[in-house]
Amino acid sequence: MKILLQNLTKKFPGRGKKSSSEVIAVNNFTFEIPDGKLVGLLGPSGCGKSTALNLICGLLKPTDGKIFFGEDDVTNLPPEHRGVGLVFQNYALYPHLTVLKNITFPLENLRGADKLSREEMEKRALEAAKLVQLEGLMDRKPSELSGGQQQRVAIARALVKSPKVLLLDEPLSNLDARLRLQTREEIRRIQRQTGVTTVFVTHDQEEAMSISDMIVVMKEGVAQQIGRPQEVYDEPVNLFVAKFLGTPPINIFRGQVSGGRLYIGEEAVLALEGTTDREVTVGIRPEGFIPREDGPLTCHMTRVEVMGRDISVVSTHPCSATVSIRSIINAESMVDPDARTVRFSIKPHKLYLFDSETGERIPFTARVC
Amino acid sequence: MDNKNLKGWLYLLPAFLFLGIFMIYPLIDVFVYSFEEGYNSASQTFSGTGLYNYSYVLHDPYFLQAVQNTLLLVGITVPLSTGLALLISVALSSIKPLRNLFQTVYFLPYVTNTLAVGLVFMILFKKTPYSDGLVNLLIQTFGGDSVDFIGGPYWAKMFVLCFYTVWVVMPFKILILTSALASVSQTYYNAARVDGTPRWRIFTRITLPMISPMVFYLVITGFIGAFKAYSDAVALFGTDLNASEMNTIVGYVYDMLYGDSGGYPSYASAAAIILFAIVLTITCINLLVSKKHVHY
Numbered sequence: 001m002k003i004l005l006q007n008l009t010k011k012f013p014g015r016g017k018k019s020s021s022e023v024i025a026v027n028n029f030t031f032e033i034p035d036g037k038l039v040g041l042l043g044p045s046g047c048g049k050s051t052a053l054n055l056i057c058g059l060l061k062p063t064d065g066k067i068f069f070g071e072d073d074v075t076n077l078p079p080e081h082r083g084v085g086l087v088f089q090n091y092a093l094y095p096h097l098t099v100l101k102n103i104t105f106p107l108e109n110l111r112g113a114d115k116l117s118r119e120e121m122e123k124r125a126l127e128a129a130k131l132v133q134l135e136g137l138m139d140r141k142p143s144e145l146s147g148g149q150q151q152r153v154a155i156a157r158a159l160v161k162s163p164k165v166l167l168l169d170e171p172l173s174n175l176d177a178r179l180r181l182q183t184r185e186e187i188r189r190i191q192r193q194t195g196v197t198t199v200f201v202t203h204d205q206e207e208a209m210s211i212s213d214m215i216v217v218m219k220e221g222v223a224q225q226i227g228r229p230q231e232v233y234d235e236p237v238n239l240f241v242a243k244f245l246g247t248p249p250i251n252i253f254r255g256q257v258s259g260g261r262l263y264i265g266e267e268a269v270l271a272l273e274g275t276t277d278r279e280v281t282v283g284i285r286p287e288g289f290i291p292r293e294d295g296p297l298t299c300h301m302t303r304v305e306v307m308g309r310d311i312s313v314v315s316t317h318p319c320s321a322t323v324s325i326r327s328i329i330n331a332e333s334m335v336d337p338d339a340r341t342v343r344f345s346i347k348p349h350k351l352y353l354f355d356s357e358t359g360e361r362i363p364f365t366a367r368v369c
Numbered sequence: 370m371d372n373k374n375l376k377g378w379l380y381l382l383p384a385f386l387f388l389g390i391f392m393i394y395p396l397i398d399v400f401v402y403s404f405e406e407g408y409n410s411a412s413q414t415f416s417g418t419g420l421y422n423y424s425y426v427l428h429d430p431y432f433l434q435a436v437q438n439t440l441l442l443v444g445i446t447v448p449l450s451t452g453l454a455l456l457i458s459v460a461l462s463s464i465k466p467l468r469n470l471f472q473t474v475y476f477l478p479y480v481t482n483t484l485a486v487g488l489v490f491m492i493l494f495k496k497t498p499y500s501d502g503l504v505n506l507l508i509q510t511f512g513g514d515s516v517d518f519i520g521g522p523y524w525a526k527m528f529v530l531c532f533y534t535v536w537v538v539m540p541f542k543i544l545i546l547t548s549a550l551a552s553v554s555q556t557y558y559n560a561a562r563v564d565g566t567p568r569w570r571i572f573t574r575i576t577l578p579m580i581s582p583m584v585f586y587l588v589i590t591g592f593i594g595a596f597k598a599y600s601d602a603v604a605l606f607g608t609d610l611n612a613s614e615m616n617t618i619v620g621y622v623y624d625m626l627y628g629d630s631g632g633y634p635s636y637a638s639a640a641a642i643i644l645f646a647i648v649l650t651i652t653c654i655n656l657l658v659s660k661k662h663v664h665y
Contacts, residue, residue, distance in 0.1 A: 059559055094575060
């Protein structure tokens with residue numbers, strides 16, 4: 001089932017008596033989710049990603065705009081008629097019911113022609129449980145399960161009525177680091193196996209990048225960029241997206257384009273064309289640095305961190321907008337940890353220019369100099 | 370015993386002393402009294418020990434009347450008041466405007482003076498040479514015959530007593546239940562809504578189990594409170610409850626001690642022990658039932 005969001009807007013009335021200003025949680029959001037894909041809604045806290053999810057599932061009504069499931073306009077349809085399965089951040093498992101009862105709960109609501117017998121319900125519940133590898137825990141209460149198991153019960157409960165769309169709200173945020181890694185693989189596997197169109201919300205960019213077919217980066221209710229994870233990482237449309245994606249984060253410098261060259265401080269680090277002379281914000285991915293004796297960018301060495309496969313060089317530069325610059329380089333390249341300065345040349349495709357006022361990306365072509 | 374332990378006991382001593390003197394000793398004493406036959410409160414002597422006091426009380430028609438009244442009162446008012454309170458709390462938590470106003474209105478009886486309440490009930494129900502009372506006026510308006518609720522037939526008096534009891538105990542129950550309902554997380558309701566759960570099913574399968582500990586607490590305390598009813602009957606029917614057939618077990622105990630026919634602490638003690646046994650049995654049954662239906 002493909003989902004189409006058309007100019008979706010959600011405004012909340014301002015809180016408190018004094019402030020009459022309303023909060024725009026989702027602002028003019030247009031986006032098509034292709035059938036059977038796993039899509040990650042990504043953004044910092046309060047960016048409206050959970051609101052967007054609640055709009056898709058129908059718990060919230062949009063102030064403006066339309067939502068289509070396939071060809072059907074579901075904008076005014078209540079959640080129970082949309083055929084969505086929703087997994088809540090805190091799972092919302094009914095604490096007084098066993099795992100089996102929790103999973104069959106949605107099925108018991110089916111009426112009329114869809115009504116199922118008890119055996120049929122249990123069979124379907126068992127299938128769902130098998131999918132999330134929960135067999136053998138059916139008689140437990142949620143309080144007797146670990147966080148990861150509870151999470152899987154929640155997913156099974158959402159999947160048991162074969163929804164057209166599966167929605168996950170911060171599905172991994174209550175799990176510890178190891179379990180998170182495991183569970184995200186699990187979510188990916190379940191999604192592949194069922195082929196259900198899935199939207200999940202997260203503030204963890206690594207999580208979103210690793211399992212999504214597509215990611216939507218949001219900020220203050222506005223979708224900043226939509227695309228395949230690698231695409232968005234490689235070609236961020238603005239400074240926010242560039243900063244938000246990637247660990248370690250991108251390094252930011254104040255720079256200047258002058259006479260076909262990009263200057264950071266006094267040093268011309270790159271020759272380029274296709275852009276006018278101006279003040280710019282320069283973003284360089286950590287993997288965009290190559291240590292070279294005669295490299296154009298001179299940094300003050302702070303320390304070298306050895307991580308086995310790679311080494312991470314931490315240094316400072318007077319024009320850096322961040323406290324330190326972190327570059328990831330191959331462990332085989334020699335960097336003298338006791339040196340006072342380190343010089344780099346820059347991979348042009350790992351360097352981005354942004355307007356220093358608006359943060360919009362400035363296109364350029366690198367020239368060999 | 371080490372020093373620390375001794376200190377602990379020392380801290381507990383004041384509470385122990387008070388409880389011992391005013392609770393535990395009297396309790397044991399009541400038990401002892403109930404087996405002392407022919408007790409004379411003037412000379413503080415008794416003629417023998419045995420079960421005669423129990424046999425007397427159990428054959429006393431006034432006591433049997435009191436037991437019948439109490440059981441009726443308990444059987445009617447506990448389910449009725451809890452059910453109504455539940456209904457009102459659910460309604461209260463599903464409205465937004467005027468909720469605070471209604472909450473206050475429903476809580477008013479709790480803070481209202483008993484005498485004022487008695488007066489209100491008098492105006493509502495009492496038949497005087499000048500007026501038949503407000504309720505009778507209503508009944509007459511709809512073409513019925515007026516009923517003497519305070520001095521008339523048994524069922525009319527029982528109705529007033531139950532009505533009064535329900536009205537008095539409800540505010541506290543509503544207070545407890547509204548706060549219990551407010552503590553049920555909204556996400557459960559959202560989850561149920563996404564699954565298309567009908568409202569009634571949400572109530573019986575989610576809301577009720579979630580607040581079941583509180584409902585259970587109210588049922589237990591409601592039972593105990595109703596078994597101990599006495600002052601309500603006095604407020605409505607005066608002190609001679611035996612004459613008006615409206616006595617309760619606690620009223621019987623009181624009459625045996627201080628009433629016109631009083632001066633029999635042994636009979637009073639036996640009646641009190643019987644009441645204790647009844648309450649204990651009911652509470653045990655409650656606990657057994659709760660194991661199955663209450664979810665903590």
